[in-house]
Amino acid sequence: MNETTVTLVGNVATNVEYRETVTGGVARFRFAVTARRWDRERGLWTDGPTSFYSVSAWRSLGMNVAASVSVGEPLVVHGRLKVREEEREGQRKTFVDIDAVSVGHDLTRGTAAFRRTVRQNPDASLAESKIPQTAPVDLWQTPEPAVDPALEPSLEAVVEGVSADLVTAS
Template identity: 55%
Template sequence: MNETMVCAVGNVATQPVYREMATGPSARFRLAVTSRYWDREKGTWTDGHTNFFTVWANRQLAVNAAASLSVGEPVVVQGRLKVRTELREGQQGRVSADIDAVAIGHDLARGTSAFKRTSRPEQAASPDRSEPHWETRPGGTPEGAGRAPQQQAEPAVLT
């Protein structure tokens, strides 16, 4: 499938709008992406043109985005670019650029964030995980580290 995947770094321009749809949760917000360049004459960084994208999130990403994002926060959005042209009678065609988000996160180059995992119903039912156990022992070494390998039978000595 030929899709245009983009990664946009910018600021949340509008408060996310969350809706419960028949197909599941959906959220949308506007993303402002401003280019910056070094102006040699002024000797400073200068803002260039600002592009605005409508970011669409679905399912659990929509729930988490609506709960996590606020206007002005720096974010990174990865998703499929959709350029749409809307024609209205008596008016010029209007072009909009939308991003159907696959991933959204805070831009940690510009601040800190505290991650909080959301619970899923299927995870709560099965506490047994296939992940390795990473806890450390009181001595400070990971569990299982420094342990002698299982003893194997001594090789037979031929005389």
């Protein structure tokens, strides 16, 4: 309820590792975020320090990340911030993790082609699935209007009407 959510813009730093677990699949990768600052003295943009985050994406998001993301690609990651400390080799280390809620390519730096996934009940076979298995649908396409053929005028009637309008207009 009182979780800290963050949105990060950066680049994929490692290969995405996908694993099936008891609670569902998870995709994990390291994410690099580099601050850019305007240097007034030199009159140009310079890179600041780079911060690295471990990103985890669960279930269908994890499957889609594993199928869509490669090293070096620019992403926008939105999720819950988790900071943990561990003692390793006698030293205290801090790790910053993100449990991703949403992941997408950063379209300010390139283009992407979206493909909708078909969700299926994992316990049912394709034949039992309630989701119809159809060809992909272009959701932006304007549907053809439904026309009752009995109400549509014949070609001859349209030509007669146009001819009558031309005769009266002249």
